[in-house]
Amino acid sequence: MVPPERLAPLGKRILSFVIDDVTVSLLFVAIFFDSIRQLGTPENVQLFLQANFWVLVALKIAYHTFFIGYNGMTLGKYLAKIRAVDIESGELIGYPRAFLRAVARIFDEMFFYIGFLPAFFLPTRQTLHDRISRCVVVYA
16 A cells, blocks of 8 residues: 555645646647637637547547556656556556546546545545546655
8 A cells, every 4th residue: 555645745636637738738739720720719619629529538538548557647747746656556557547547537527527526535635537547646
């Protein structure tokens, strides 16, 4: 079991979340830059985002799966000096569990971020997607 003193504080997790969401948003804009530039009105932007919702979801899942599976750290986690690891061994969780965590994270976000609330109350500071993938976020 990962010792409690290794658990990342919520402030670092929130910082990491914001950095990762900005990063994925910038990647999305970079991919569709020419299309977005020509949209013109806010209504057209909204229609474009609705039409490409699943592209954004896939991009988020790919981003989180790759980086968490590779070394336990997304860009946000790297900058916050934290990483996701197995709750029992403290080792990396690998790609299958990183994928499960990324998909569960999407559902946590889609339902008013309710899956993030347990991190504020559990001694392990786990979100729902952490619990599903049996991991914790610790100091790197």
